[in-house]
Amino acid sequence: xxxxxxxxxxxxxxxxxxxxxxxxxxxxxxxxxxxxxxxxxxxxxxxxxxxxxxxxxxxxxxxxxxxxxxxxxxxxxxxxxxxxxxxxxxxxxxxxxxxxxxxxxxxxxxxxxxxxxxxxxxxxxxxxxxxxxxxxxxxxxxxxxxxxxxxxxxxxxxxxxxxxxxxxxxxxxxxxx
Numbered sequence: 001x002x003x004x005x006x007x008x009x010x011x012x013x014x015x016x017x018x019x020x021x022x023x024x025x026x027x028x029x030x031x032x033x034x035x036x037x038x039x040x041x042x043x044x045x046x047x048x049x050x051x052x053x054x055x056x057x058x059x060x061x062x063x064x065x066x067x068x069x070x071x072x073x074x075x076x077x078x079x080x081x082x083x084x085x086x087x088x089x090x091x092x093x094x095x096x097x098x099x100x101x102x103x104x105x106x107x108x109x110x111x112x113x114x115x116x117x118x119x120x121x122x123x124x125x126x127x128x129x130x131x132x133x134x135x136x137x138x139x140x141x142x143x144x145x146x147x148x149x150x151x152x153x154x155x156x157x158x159x160x161x162x163x164x165x166x167x168x169x170x171x172x173x174x175x176x177x
Contacts, residue, residue: 004095004096004097004098005094005095005096007085008085008088008089008094008095009089011085011086011089012089012090012092015086015089015090030046031044031045031046032044032045032046033045033053039054039061039062039064040054040055040060040061041053041054041061041062041064041065042054042065042068051065051071052064052065053065053066053067053068053071054066054067055067069104069106069124069125072104072125073102073103073104073125073128074102075156076102076128076130076156076157076160077100077101077102077130078156079154079155079156079157080100080102080130080132080150080154080156080157081098081099081100083150083153083154083155083157084098084100084132084134084146084150085098087146087149087150087153088146091142091145091146091149093136093138093142093143093145093146094136094137094138095134095135095136095138096134096135096136096137097133097134097135098132098133098134098135099132099133099134100130100131100132100133101130101131101133102128102129102130103127103128103129103130104125104126104127104128104129105125105126105127106124106125106126107121107122109121110122110123111123128160132147
C-alpha cells in the first residue's frame with residue numbers, strides 16, 4: 001500500500017468520526033494582517049501560523065513572499081487538493097499520487113483607473129483553471145465521480161465561482177504616528 005493510500009485510510013477514519021460527532025455549527029474563521037514598518041511586507045496571522053506576503057521590486061517590495069493574487073491561486077490549489085483527499089477517502093477511491101496545478105491571470109493595469117489601458121480590465125484575478133494530476137488504479141468512472149464531488153463541495157472553488165458579499169469598515173487609530 002502506498003503512503004498516500006495509507007493516509008486516505010486514516011483520513012477516512014477521521015472523517016467518519018467527525019461526521020458521527022455532534023455538529024457544533026459554523027466554524028469562525030479569522031486572519032489578522034499587518035503591514036510591517038519599513039518593508040511594507042504583509043504578515044498574515046492565522047491561528048498560530050504566519051504567512052508573509054510581499055510585492056516585487058517593481059512595487060517597492062522585496063519579493064519575500066507571494067502577492068495576494070498568487071496566494072489566491074495557492075489557496076484554490078490547496079483547497080481542491082484537500083477536498084480530493086477527503087472525497088477519495090469518503091468514496092474509498094485509492095490514490096497513489098495527487099497534485100494540482102492552478103493558473104490564473106491578473107492584470108495590474110486595472111489599478112490605474114484613469115488609464116485607457118485599464119478599461120474593461122478586471123481588478124481581480126480571473127481566468128482561473130486547474131489541472132489535477134493523479135495516479136490511481138480506480139476506473140475512469142470512479143475518478144469522474146470523484147472529480148464531480150470535488151467540484152460540488154470545494155469551498156474555495158465555489159467561493160470563486162459564486163462570490164459572496166463582503167463588508168468592510170475603516171477605523172482610525174488616534175494618537176498613532
